[in-house]
Amino acid sequence: MSSDVCATLPDAGPGEAAGAKRIPPEPASSSWAAVFSLAVGVFGLLTAEYLPASLLTPMADDLGVSEALVGQSVTVTAVAAMLSGLLTASLTRRVDRRIVLLGFTVLLIVSNLLVAVAANVMVLLLMRILLGVALGGFWSMAAAVAMRLVPAALVPRAVAVIFSGIAVATIVAVPLGSYLGELSGWRSTFLAAAALGVVTLVFQLFALPRMAPHGTAKLSTLWEVLRRPGFGVGIAGMLLVHIGHYALFTYIRPTLENVVKVDVDELALLLFAFGVANFVGTLVAGWLLEISLRLTLTLTPVLMGVAALGLALLPAGQAGYVALVVLWGLAFGGVSVAWSNWATRMVPDHAESAGGLVVVGVQSAIAGGAAAGGVMFGIGGVTTVFTVSGVVLLASALLIVLRVKAPRHRALN
Template identity: 70%
Template structure:
């Protein structure tokens, strides 16, 4: 009981009396800038590879390097910066984003380009690990779900904008211009954060050892396992969405682009909707999102394939998954309020690992049972994850400070 009181004391010392909404929007801009920069190579592989004299497979490692570095940065950066004002750290991430994009734009070889993408990985992983913890210090507890939904709406916008923006700029002005534009977004973000983020002196003692300590707390390991299952199933599905749609309905490139645009728009709506739902039903939201994705995945396989029907199911999937980052960040903030940065680092590592596991597992299923097997297997996995969350994952009520250290 003393531990529970201690956590409440920690929470009350950092919770503001009034919300700093402009600072929250500046973090959403940071999310948008980081996601846009992360996804840009996906739409520019061919011109990048031709210009640098390498294969498209090698050029694609620009995405891999960023993801791997982000995984480790999420675990290490909170501890390495534990004595620094969080405002300064966040401004540093935006500066790294600008530097990475500019240096990539002017890189003369693949080796230089990959080194510069490491900078982006550090910023990406570090930002994700701190997002929920910083949000806790910008708004009162009752408004945390809404703040998180605003911050993570940048994911949906970045997902929708990055690929078409990169493709357009690459076709018209060359692939390097897309990274210059991403750097410009970073400059605007840095200026906005500079004027809106308040001073955020460090309050915890995050270390790498702290991550293990947090993982060993009652209920945390099972929650992180459920988080991994949800993201693994999603990325198994999303990695193979194009061949699935092409093989079932024969959709052409333009139609595919419109369907993916609908997915992204629905994802944005789902992100905002999750903030409203989490205030009222935090556990129900955490369970409902994977249920809807699982149902959509199974319906895509089992129902007759028509373009309108698949577009609607894709939109349902996008809307449901839009709430997943918000819901899990809210869970971390509620379940581990005294070490939210370390717990956030675990979420980053879990998601990055799930990206690799989902793509690899989906590839195995694809080779064994075809594209339909991927969607059936991932859909069932998503429903099993929802069942695990419903039965085993403790979800603190909004307004509470989380799980006591010793039950």
């Protein structure tokens, strides 16, 4: 696939950069092997990010520090991911995108290897920063790279495949990490994650084509993207959706125990079902996006809002509550896919910068949603959390319907 020539589109209106917009050429054929190699990369990155959640106690005991301090390994990863998501497009604008993606996979391997042999918590935290750099950069580029691997009509499906790695990691990372930690220790678990990174690197070396840089992204490009007509209000809608979800998700366990009335064994099974529904939702969203981006953007928060309000207010019985939890997982599976596609359609000439802003928005919403959920939980328990969050999700759907632009993929000549 040639990547040295860029298609151009004229200005679309006020607030956009002067002159023609440079957009990567649409490939003549699909490179699905490359798409799947990126999905494996996302799976490896998210698995590594989630591992401390299942290994916190043995890691703290071995390093001689508190669990709270080891828990900061999650915080530094998230902060590094935010910064990397913002800066990757501008700092690597002259580098072949294949090299950049391979570099992030190398960082994943190095991070896991050095965490596995860390003698103290400072080394651990520094290596988790490396993971955050890889995670944020990889995520910010995913949808933009998909545009260069498959024809425009298939981009939603390709993005869904790539982001299915998130759903699979959500399903397997914590229970697998816990199992391997009990079997052979937490250090061996991170060595296994590094081995997965090596497999991913080999796959990507063979699968990813050369993708010469085409953009002119600078730090000022981020402001330019935010000023594009309709982009800012779209980001606001995306933030509301994610804040609503993460306020809910932070308190999923007490909800399942106190509302759905499940025991410990049933809790694990229901969380697994939530993860499987999330995976299915990711793939379904790829198909739905080919029909209508606006429908997908709107339907996901509507279904999550209905599930939240049902869990909070309806006497649905255990079977009904389980169905609502599965519906919630199914709907959230489409959120990342839909908004990543939206960003690339809104700003096809600066898709990587737009992806970086999406990463920052999502990471901010995780923190904001968890904090808001904590306040609501203190006021009125899980019922208040789910009621208010359900209203926020439905309000976000209304904002999307009324104000958020949902452009089609633009055909390139």
